[in-house]
Amino acid sequence: MGERSDSRLAAMRTDELNIDVVLVQRLVAGQFPRWAGLGVEAVDSGGTSNAMYRLGADLVVRLPRRAGAEGDVAKEHRWLPWLAPRLPVAVPVPLGQGLPAGNYPFRWSVYRWLDGATPDVGHLVAPGLLAEDLAGFIDALHRVDPAGGPDSYRSEHLAVRDTVTREAIEELRGVVDADAARAVWETALRAPVWAGPPVWIHADLQPGNVLVDRGRLGAVIDFGCLGLGDPAVDLIVAWYVLPGDVREAFRAAVAADDASWARGRGWALSIALVELRYYRDTNPVMAGHARRVIREVLDGRER
Incomplete structure (x- = not known):
């Protein structure tokens, strides 16, 4: 679920808490004494909402960095055991x-450590097989009974994101091809909206949330965005993880029609x-992924 790093994880927002090994040790010892003797090491992650600490060989502690992420804890404890x-x-x-407890104000979680590594996008061992695996995961998730699920x-x-997206395009003019980005965005907005019932979606299928083992999909992590919505949101993985030469095979495997594909590209x-x-300026991993995705979307835009 990541690599080990320094004891304190760098802050990316002004409202983030200071989280370090000492705090994690104190929380674990005070509430889960059976795990108190296990070693604690920070996990290097590009994630923006939670801090991750390896606990012994088999466990990981996940702590919200800020108030907005705490609500995910109850959702994940409610739904992940049912979905798994x-x-x-x-x-x-x-x-x-x-x-x-103490000066840490949020609920937090202990999970089983999942083996695997985040994909080295651009150097995938078996991109065609990974595309099949991702399509199978998405199809299975979208077919799960949505009754009672949260949004x-x-x-x-997608149109609700129009203002923030156009603002980002203008602010990044010169960093990205703003005119091309606006054209792709307007094409996505013209696509018909999803007319079916909402389905379960992961909604954040980025490289940091996918674990691979010998090129195949081994696990999907970080379900903070989990809930019901338009299935096209999960198509973002086609640009975030997969190379262009397997994108059409992935599209066929998930049976995405033109409207869904356009919305997925827009998302x-x-x-x-x-x-x-x-x-x-604060998270080079996330920024690097974002630059590559923008380039992939614009290079492959429909003309």
């Missing part, structure tokens, strides 16, 4: 929920633009 047996690859299943963090119609572009605008 219905999906074709491993997903995080919580083993314990921690409570606020996804990205459950809005990928919008998310990447907003990420680059926000993180280009």
Whole structure:
């Protein structure tokens, strides 16, 4: 689920808490004494909402960095154990929920550590097989009974993102091809909206949330955006993870029609633009992914 790094994870927002090994050790010892003797090491992650700490060889502690991420804890504890047996690859299943304590004000989680590595996008071992695996995961997730599920963090119609996307395009003019980005965005907005019922979506299928093993999909992690929405949102993985030469095979495997594909492209572009605008000076990993996605979307745009 990542690589080990320094004891304190760098802040990216002004409202983030200071989280370090000492805090994690204190929280674990106070609430889960059976794990108190296990070593704690920071996990190097490009994630923006949670800090991750390896706990011994088999566990990981996940702590919200800021107030806006705490609500994901209850959602993941409620839904991930139910979704896990219905999906074709491993997903995080919580083993314990921690409570606020001392100077740490949020609920937090302990999960089983999932083996695997985030994909080296651009140097995939077996991109065609990974495309098949991702399509299988998405198809299975979208078929799960949606009854009672919460709205996804990205459950809005694409048009709701129009203002923030256009603002990002203008702010990044000179960094990206603003005119081409605007043309792709306007094409996406013209696509028919999703007319079916909302389905379960992961809604954040980026490289940091996918684990591969010998080129194949081994696990999907970070379900903070999980909920019900337009299935096209999960098509962002076609630009975030997959190379262009397998993108059409992936599209065929998920049976995405023209409207869904256009919305998926729009979602990928919008998310990447907003990420680059926000993180280009604070999170080089996220900014690098965003730049590549924008380039992939614009290079492959329909003319």
